[in-house]
Amino acid sequence: MDLLQLLGRFGILGFPIIALVAWNRGWQRRKTYMALAAFWVLVFLSSVYRRAGGDPVGWRNFWIAFALIGGVGILYGEGVRVLRQRRAPDPAAAPAGTFRAAELDRYARHIILREIGGPGQKRLKGAKVLVVGAGGLGSPVLLYLAAAGVGTIGVIDDDVVEGSNLQRQVIHTDARIGMPKVFSAEVAMRALNPFIEVRPYHRRLTEEIAVDLVRDFDLVLDGTDDFDTRYLVNRACVAAGVPLISGAITQWEGQVSLFDPAKGAPCYACVFPVKPAPGLVPTCAEAGVAAPLPGVIGGMMAMEAVKWITGAGEGLAGRLMIHDALYMETRVIGVRKRVDCEICGGREG
Numbered sequence: 001m002d003l004l005q006l007l008g009r010f011g012i013l014g015f016p017i018i019a020l021v022a023w024n025r026g027w028q029r030r031k032t033y034m035a036l037a038a039f040w041v042l043v044f045l046s047s048v049y050r051r052a053g054g055d056p057v058g059w060r061n062f063w064i065a066f067a068l069i070g071g072v073g074i075l076y077g078e079g080v081r082v083l084r085q086r087r088a089p090d091p092a093a094a095p096a097g098t099f100r101a102a103e104l105d106r107y108a109r110h111i112i113l114r115e116i117g118g119p120g121q122k123r124l125k126g127a128k129v130l131v132v133g134a135g136g137l138g139s140p141v142l143l144y145l146a147a148a149g150v151g152t153i154g155v156i157d158d159d160v161v162e163g164s165n166l167q168r169q170v171i172h173t174d175a176r177i178g179m180p181k182v183f184s185a186e187v188a189m190r191a192l193n194p195f196i197e198v199r200p201y202h203r204r205l206t207e208e209i210a211v212d213l214v215r216d217f218d219l220v221l222d223g224t225d226d227f228d229t230r231y232l233v234n235r236a237c238v239a240a241g242v243p244l245i246s247g248a249i250t251q252w253e254g255q256v257s258l259f260d261p262a263k264g265a266p267c268y269a270c271v272f273p274v275k276p277a278p279g280l281v282p283t284c285a286e287a288g289v290a291a292p293l294p295g296v297i298g299g300m301m302a303m304e305a306v307k308w309i310t311g312a313g314e315g316l317a318g319r320l321m322i323h324d325a326l327y328m329e330t331r332v333i334g335v336r337k338r339v340d341c342e343i344c345g346g347r348e349g
Contacts, residue, residue, distance in 0.1 A: 103195050113312075127219065128152040129145055129220070129309075130156070131153065131154065134159075134185045135165065136225075138221075139295075139298065142171055142185050143170070146198075149195065150309070151196060154213075155201065156201035161180075185200070211236045214237055219245070219309065220245070221246075223247055237259070238344050243258060243259065244268065250284060250289065252325045253324050254297035254323050255321060261337065261344035265337070300323075304316055318336065319333065319334055320334075
C-alpha cells in the first residue's frame with residue numbers, strides 16, 4: 001500500500017494529529033487553519049488519484065491540480081493581506097479627542113490616576129506644546145511629552161547632533177551624529193509613540209518668527225542654554241499670552257519655574273531682570289555638566305507640563321525650584337511679579 005492509498009483511507013486521522021501538533025507548538029490560529037486546509041486538499045486529491053487507477057497520467061494530473069489549488073490559495077491570502085493593509089488606518093490619524101484601543105492600553109497608567117483620568121488624557125491628546133531646544137533638557141522633555149501622549153509637539157533648534165552631545169542628550173544616538181537635532185528627535189519620538197504629531201523646525205528662533213510661532217501652541221518649554229534666547233522666548237510668550245516653563249542647568253545644579261503673567265504669575269524677566277555679565281554663568285560647554293542632571297531637571301519640566309495641561313496638583317507658578325544634585329538638596333522659593341517689569345509690566349494679561 002503506497003502513501004496515496006494510506007492518505008485516502010486513513011487521512012481523516014491526520015486532522016487531529018495536525019491540531020495536536022499546532023497546540024503543542026503554539027501555532028497561531030491562521031497557521032493552523034492553513035495546515036489543516038492543505039492537508040485536506042492533499043487527502044482529497046489522493047482520493048481522486050486512487051479512483052483514477054493510479055496511472056502515470058493521473059499522477060501528473062494530481063500534482064498539476066495540487067499546484068494550481070495551492071497557487072490559488074497563496075494568491076488569495078496575499079490579496080487579503082494587501083487589502084487589509086490598505087484599509088488599516090494610520091494610528092496617528094485618530095479623530096481628535098478619541099482614543100484607539102492601542103492608545104487606551106498605552107495610557108492606562110495615566111487614566112487610572114485620579115488626578116488625570118480619561119478627561120486629563122484627552123486634554124493631553126488635544127494639547128499643543130512647543131519645546132525650544134533639543135539638547136540636554138529638551139531630550140527628556142520631548143521623550144516624556146511624547147510618551148505621555150501630548151497630541152502635538154513642536155521642537156525648534158538649529159543645531160546638529162555631535163558626539164559630545166551623547167553624554168547627556170539621550171534622545172539622540174551615535175548613528176544620527178551629523179543629523180539636525182530636530183529631525184533626530186522626531187525619529188525618536190515617533191518611534192516611541194506613533195499616535196502623536198511632531199512639528200520639527202530646523203532653524204534658530206528669532207525675533208521675527210518667535211511670537212507667531214508661539215501663538216500656534218498652548219504651552220512653551222524652554223531648555224536652551226543661553227540667556228539671549230531665554231529672554232526672547234519670554235518676550236514671545238508674554239506677547240502671545242502663552243505660559244512658559246523654563247529650566248536651566250550647570251555643572252551639578254538646575255532650576256525650574258512656570259512663568260504665566262496672564263494668570264498672575266511673574267514672567268522670566270520679573271525674576272531675572274538683568275542678564276548676567278559674560279563669564280559669570282558659564283554654559284555647559286564651558287563648565288561641564290553631570291550626565292543625569294538634564295534628565296532630572298528635564299523630567300521635572302515635563303512633569304510640570306503634564307500637570308499644567310491636566311490641571312493636576314499644584315504647579316510652579318510663582319515659585320522657583322532649585323535642585324543641587326551634588327548634595328541632593330532641593331528647595332523651592334517664592335517669586336513674584338515686579339511692577340516695573342519692562343516685559344509684562346507687572347500686570348495680568
